[in-house]
Every structure is written in C-alpha cells, then in structure tokens.
C-alpha cells in the first residue's frame with residue numbers, strides 16, 4: 001500500500017510517499033481503508049522533531065492522526081464493527097498514522113460516521129473536535145449563558161470550538177484577523193474580535209472561560225479578561241498555577257486523548273445540524289508537503305483535508 005513516512009526529523013523534504021506492507025491488526029483493532037485524512041499542526045511538529053522527547057518514535061513512522069474510511073478487517077475481540085462499516089477516528093498518536101491507504105486502529109478509538117458527513121468532512125472532525133470538546137465540556141464544563149473566549153476562532157480547533165460552545169448555550173467571543181471576522185460570525189460567534197485592531201482588554205468584556213490555542217503573549221493577555229473563578233484552558237502552553245491564583249481563576253492544560261465517547265457526542269451535534277467542519281483546502285496524498293506548508297503558514301481557515309482514495 002501507499003504511505004507517507006518520515007525516516008528522519010526535518011523539513012517537508014523528509015515526507016516520502018512509499019510502498020509498504022499493509023498494517024497487521026491486533027485482536028482489539030480494526031483495519032480501515034483510508035478514504036480521507038486531515039492535517040493538524042501536531043503532524044508537522046512531529047515531523048520537525050519538536051515532540052521527540054515527549055513521544056519517542058522508532059522511525060520510520062507514518063504521520064497523520066485523523067482518519068475516515070471503511071472497515072476492511074476486524075480483530076477477534078471486536079464486536080461493535082463489521083467489514084464495510086464507515087467510520088472515523090483520532091487514533092493513538094504513538095502508532096502509525098493515516099497518511100496511507102490503510103491504518104490499524106483500536107476499535108474503541110473509532111465510531112460510525114454520521115451519514116450527514118462525507119468522508120472528507122468526517123476526517124476533518126476527530127482531532128480538532130475532540131480537543132475542543134475536552135477543553136470546553138470535560139474540563140471547563142461550560143454552561144448556558146456563560147461567556148466563552150475562543151482564540152484563533154477561524155482555525156481547526158477554534159471553528160469547531162465556536163460551534164460546540166454555541167450548542168452548549170454559551171455566548172461566544174472569538175478572535176481572528178480582520179480578513180476572517182465574517183467567517184467567525186458564520187461559525188456562530190456572537191462577538192468577532194480583530195486581535196490586531198486594539199488591545200484585547202479594550203475590546204472584550206470579562207469572560208468565564210478562555211480557550212487558549214496560541215500560548216505566549218496571547219495567553220498572558222488573556223488572564224485579565226477572565227471573571228473571578230473563571231477558567232483558562234490551554235492546548236499549547238501549560239498555564240502558570242501561580243498566575244491563575246493571582247487572578248483568582250483556575251487553569252488547565254489539555255493534551256488530547258483518543259475518545260469514542262466524544263466522537264459520539266460530536267456525531268450527535270452533526271446530526272442536529274449544530275456542527276460542521278469547514279474545509280478550505282484539499283490535497284491528494286501525493287501533495288502532502290504542500291498541505292504541511294499550508295498548515296505551517298498559521299493562516300489556515302478551518303481544516304486541510306487529504307483525499308486518499
């Protein structure tokens with residue numbers, strides 16, 4: 001089968017489209033014929049070697065940790081899926097990924113995809129959608145009527161987070177550059193904030209929850225935007241407990257884990273027409289390097305999809 005692998009860490013030149021053996025499955029796995037994958041910043045961060053101390057891969061490895069496709073084989077312990085099922089998953093990041101014709105995935109990391117999503121849309125949802133749900137629902141426990149600030153609302157995590165927060169009844173404030181303000185409103189944001197126009201504290205009245213998808217200065221500027229007892233949840237930089245205490249707020253860092261439970265919740269929102277991934281770019285597997293460069297630009301609106309078969 002075809003797979004895009006890296007044999008060493010580095011730039012996009014390390015992405016090699018190769019012929020390798022189909023994965024063999026364990027008793028708890030399913031084998032998925034990949035229809036589509038999608039790009040997340042973690043893909044190129046791993047390729048560059050930024051995470052090598054955190055996840056010690058034995059190279060070569062196939063990148064890509066979003067997948068939709070068709071089940072072609074089930075392990076002996078698997079009862080919830082049959083050959084022919086249409087599924088989607090954010091598989092274990094320690095195993096070979098989805099830039100390939102086939103991927104072996106633990107059955108309890110996959111879910112039947114909603115028929116309201118095509119394969120490309122289904123592949124755009126898992127990693128970014130699970131991340132947004134874990135932050136806003138599992139950790140921050142957002143409630144109807146709360147004000148939630150979502151940084152980078154036009155990006156992969158942000159545009160799904162806006163929709164999830166709206167579905168939970170929150171008032172959503174989201175940030176983007178001026179070119180993307182209209183898009184924020186289309187995703188459902190109540191207040192679309194141009195982060196370059198004026199300091200955030202001059203534009204945003206206090207919020208209950210901040211979803212920090214940027215870290216650094218953006219995180220630092222966000223502490224003062226929180227109401228007392230509010231919560232800062234970051235996916236890029238562990239927020240300082242000390243600073244949280246100074247502002248009388250809570251802080252959390254999230255590193256996404258696979259979750260069929262959350263995929264099921266995302267499916268329900270899709271079925272209720274409350275959640276839809278936005279896909280700005282589609283690339284064939286052969287052009288994966290261009291897809292990585294697009295993601296690395298930091299300017300992606302919604303998601304970048306990889307059409308595999």
Ligand SMILES: NC(=O)c1ccc[n+]([C@@H]2O[C@H](COP(=O)([O-])OP(=O)(O)OC[C@H]3O[C@@H](n4cnc5c(N)ncnc54)[C@H](OP(=O)(O)O)[C@@H]3O)[C@@H](O)[C@H]2O)c1
Pocket residue numbers: 040041042127128131151152153154155156157158175176177178179180195213214218234235236254255256295298299300301302
């Ligand atoms: N910890 C975890 O488990 C986890 C999970 C998922 C993602 N992440 C991390 O979270 C980050 C975001 O991921 P993503 O997939 O959403 O990335 P992404 O899709 O590449 O984000 C791109 C977006 O960022 C926006 N942006 C850039 N600078 C901004 C700023 N100063 N303020 C507000 N928006 C800004 C851009 O909008 P404009 O062009 O309008 O500026 C663009 O739409 C990445 O670092 C990723 O690695 C972590």
